[in-house]
Amino acid sequence: MKLHLLTVTILTTTLTGIGMSSALAEEPLRIGISAEPYPPFTYTSSDGAWTGFEVELAEALCDAMQRECEITPTGWSGIIPSLQSGRIDMIMNSMSITEARQRVIDFSSPYYFTPGAxxxxxxxxxxxxxxxxxxxxxxxxxxxxxxxxxxxxxxxxxxxxxxxxxxxxxxxxxxxxxxxxxxxxxxxxxxxxxxxxxxxxxxxxxxxxxxxGEGVGIGLRKEDDELIEALNAAIAEINANGTCSSLSERYFGTDVCISDE
Missing domain, CATH: 3.40.190.10 (Periplasmic binding protein-like II)
Structure with missing residues (x-):
């Protein structure tokens, strides 16, 4: 009888763990953007909702990955620590891919580039x-x-x-x-x-x-290999179907998207 109870306990614990893992897998991806508006990339509309080129691009990427996402405003100076601590899952806020940043975080493929003015x-x-x-x-x-x-x-x-x-x-x-x-x-x-x-x-x-650096990419934790792979595939998809270029033309009047093609 004791063995039977132990088996049931282990099975119950295992199933509970599976349920928890499934729930965690379906939690929204938290997209970190600067809490300070940066138009036309990220800013709040008249109804208080965040919008802009990168916000709409993030939505398109999440649709391509079939993942639910949520915008999580974070102070720019603390945005990398917020990523590393797990408060956010990715940074999508005009962050250029540089050697210094690559020492502490990883990046997706670059998705746009513009010079300083x-x-x-x-x-x-x-x-x-x-x-x-x-x-x-x-x-x-x-x-x-x-x-x-x-x-x-x-x-x-x-x-x-x-x-x-x-x-x-x-x-x-x-x-x-x-x-x-x-x-x-x-x-x-x-x-x-x-x-x-x-x-x-x-x-x-x-x-x-x-x-x-080599352009703007999505900042990610170094251990998040699966998310990097999924985002790179999504970036390739929105480039191939013209979504990135269309958003860029609408917001900027020119195409700033980077494509591997």
Whole structure:
């Protein structure tokens, strides 16, 4: 009788474990994006819901994987620790694939690439970067543009000021506390179209530099091999069926998607 009870106990425990595993497998994937809006990639609509190029792209990827997903806003400066701690399952927030980041996390295949762009007042006539000696430039910290500024502009005499949030950089430019800013070209195209940014324009784009890595990818934990494989297949699918290009054209007026074809 004792043996029979033990068998039942083991069987019950095993079945319970299987049930728990199945439930966990069906939990939504938590997609980490910066809690600070980054239009047109990620921002909140009038009803408070998150939208934007990367939000819609994430939805398309989840549909391709047949997985339920949920947007999980996270402070940019803590987004990698949030991934490593398990608070989120992936980062999809214009994060460039760089050697430094690959030391601590893995990435999916790249899904888009855009260069950095310098924005200044329309009457700013100094040559970039040769004429930046004594100028003040604003850059969001913990970004590839910040890495580029540190590596490529350090000998130009420019005063590089780092900010936690992209909108802080934009506001200080508009307020006259900065001479120019360096940020993603697509985001800057949207910025200079704002009413409050009248009189400002994109002056130049940054050259190709190893600081920018090989493009933007989805950040993942190093042990999540199955998820990386599934995401890479989904990225290939949305490239093949035109979803990525269609979203890019709608949001940016140009195709920034990276395809293996």
């Amino acid at each position: 310098y924005v200044a007042a329309s009457d700013f006539s100094d040559e970039i970067p040769a004429g930046l000696d004594g100028k003040v430039i604003g850059v969001q910290s913990a970004t590839t543009n910040a890495t580029f500024a540190r590596r490529a502009l350090r000998d130009s005499g420019v005063d590089v000021r780092l900010y936690d949030q992209a909108e802080q950089v934009n506001r200080d430019l508009l307020a006259g506390r900065l001479d120019l800013i360096l940020a993603d070209e697509i985001a800057m195209r949207e910025f200079v179209e704002r009413d409050e940014a009248a009189g400002f324009e994109i002056k130049a784009t940054a050259p190709h530099h190893d600081a920018y």
